[in-house]
Amino acid sequence: MGGCSETNFPTDLTYLSLLGYFCPVEKREALRVRAKELLASWPQESRLVIPALQTMQAHFGYVPPEAVEEVARHLRVSLSRVYGVATFYAQFALRPRGTHVIRVCLGTACHVRGAPQVLDELLRWAKADDREPAQGRLEVEPVRCLGACALAPVVVTADGTYHGGMTPAKARALVQKILRGQNA
Numbered sequence: 001m002g003g004c005s006e007t008n009f010p011t012d013l014t015y016l017s018l019l020g021y022f023c024p025v026e027k028r029e030a031l032r033v034r035a036k037e038l039l040a041s042w043p044q045e046s047r048l049v050i051p052a053l054q055t056m057q058a059h060f061g062y063v064p065p066e067a068v069e070e071v072a073r074h075l076r077v078s079l080s081r082v083y084g085v086a087t088f089y090a091q092f093a094l095r096p097r098g099t100h101v102i103r104v105c106l107g108t109a110c111h112v113r114g115a116p117q118v119l120d121e122l123l124r125w126a127k128a129d130d131r132e133p134a135q136g137r138l139e140v141e142p143v144r145c146l147g148a149c150a151l152a153p154v155v156v157t158a159d160g161t162y163h164g165g166m167t168p169a170k171a172r173a174l175v176q177k178i179l180r181g182q183n184a
């Protein structure tokens, strides 16, 4: 099931409520109904927040606000707790993702070795990515430590491959390879 918002709003809580504005009421209702169906047979236990969010992520490709609300309602936990979990773990996306997601580490080790310049280069490419939506889109996601500090600066491509020792030039070559449809 596709998402509603193709905007690039930050995913912090301040902006989450704005996402609904771009999503037609009928679509939001459909998301809510589907989320409810997915949880229907689940026990109402608060320890299931993470698996429930994983189910939503797997089904929708991201975790829409309606799914967060249904998880909170069904498992009888607060909305803030579910949002807290959803925003803590990098595996959860709170808005629809691009087809080619590149994660750029901005942790300390990566930062001091040039990650900001790598990020700038990747963002420049993402902004210029005006291909047909059907071909997929490039999305750049800054993240905290990826646990591979010895390889700093590091980026991770959608297939889970870690690319260490990144420079703006290497980032450019990596993106060109991805956009040509080759495995990075």
Ligand code: FES
Residues within 6 Å of the ligand: 105, 106, 107, 108, 109, 110, 111, 144, 145, 146, 147, 148, 149, 150, 152, 153, 154
């Ligand atoms: S700081 Fe980048 S991998 Fe740890």
